[in-house]
Amino acid sequence: MIRFLLLCWVMLLPAALPAAVETFEFSSDELRERYQVLVEKLRCPKCQNQNLAGSDSPISADLRREVFLLLEEGQSDQQIIDFLVARYGTFILYDPPKEGTTRWVWLIPGVFLLLGIGLVVMVLRSASRRPVPEAVEGDDYE
Amino acid sequence: MKKQILLFVPLLMFAALSVFFFEALKLRETRSNSELTSALIDRPFPEFALPGLDNRMHTRDDLVGEVRLVNVWGSWCPSCRDEHPFLEELTRRGVSIVGLNYKDTPDAAIQWLQVFGDIYDFHIQDQSGRLGLDLGVYGAPETFLIDRMGVIRYKRVGVVNEAIWEEQIKPRYLAFGGLLNTPEAP
Structure with missing residues (x-):
């Protein structure tokens, strides 16, 4: 029984792996960590129920790249979020502000x-x- | 007697919920589920400096001065092919359409235009998708209506057809002073 459950678990593993594969050269580990947090909580505008980290769509790749560039520019997390909300609306936030x-x-x-x-x-x-x-x-x- | 009135409370609550869900259903019919309202409505069209397909540079200044449509398209996009004949019809009616060639290569774009016809006033080449990002574009086709001052007034995600034009775009196009050729209807 345990072996069967283990087998199930192993078979489900690939689905849990993030789909995003590009490797960005971050200038510091702190930026890399902030990047990971941001792409986890930003939503892909095209695919509706995936975050940027988990989406393979071209627009998500573009947005990940943009987040990377803005981080390297020295922008704060809030500035980056505001930047994306100004373009894509609060839809891209998985935790939208409680208004409206x-x-x-x-x-x-x-x-x-x-x-x-x-x-x-x-x-x-x-x-x-x-x-x-x-x-x-x-x-x-x- | 008071107790009997109380018995109607669940019924009233049910009725209220029904109305709520019914409205939500109607909302889905008019606005497709995948369509997000643009955060850019009533905001100025972003600044840019990008080459056209003839490699002449274009900036935001080239867009202002006329009520226009900016159509985001790519040769890789099947729906763009579907909407192309209707866009052509719109240009015949006197609408100015600028092509924003999104995430495409100039060669493929020029070839596409040779096959399907170049209906655009001029082209903006956005190979990297950077201008598209500033416009909140997340697919193609998307079509923006901009007024004389270069302010975005409407955005359509997906194909523009006769129904969308008549119901959504034309009233705004005329309200902002857009011109049409004389008698559109026979």
Whole structure:
């Protein structure tokens, strides 16, 4: 059984490998680390559900290169993110700012939770207030 | 009596959700799922200095002064071939279209134009895709409507056809003072 599970795990491994293969010559390890973080959290505009690190599409390759160049230029992470948002919109962020429509996506579940709690409380209250004889009255055996 | 009214709460919630989902469905019909709204609407067309296919240099100044379409295309792009006849029709109606040859080689582009016809006012060669990046381009074809001041007013991702032109582009084109040849309809 364990061997079977191990086999499954090994077979799934290639899928987990990042698809991006270019090697950039970073001037420092710090830049390389920041690059890795950025391409992990930026989304490929073409493929919808992959990050830049995991996408093989030409546009992702271009954007990775741009991130590399901007890092080497000495731009901060925020500057690079702003640069890309100005061109591709907040879509390229996997964690978009909670404003506009996005804010509602976060608020609505909370609203529904409160409504649900309110409903449960109301039902419980009215059930406990109901006089007991009423229930007995219902079961009338002939 | 009050309790009976409460019984309708789930129904009302269900109705509200139905309306919400129905609206979302309609949204999907009008706007394809893969289409992102451009972050560049109402922003100036980015600065550039790039050669045309004749190797003459072009800058942003060449674009301003007229309401135009900038069509992002490449000889490698099958959909560009599909939309080409309609773009040709638009030029016949008097629309100025500039070709942004995106991530292509000049040889392949020139050959393509010889086969399908060169309908463009002039060409901008963006071999590296750098101008495309400034425009938020992520595929081809994409078509931008720019006004006389060189401000981007609309962006279409995907093929431009008669329906898209009539519904989306033409009203804006006319509103920003774009000109059409006399009687478009028979």
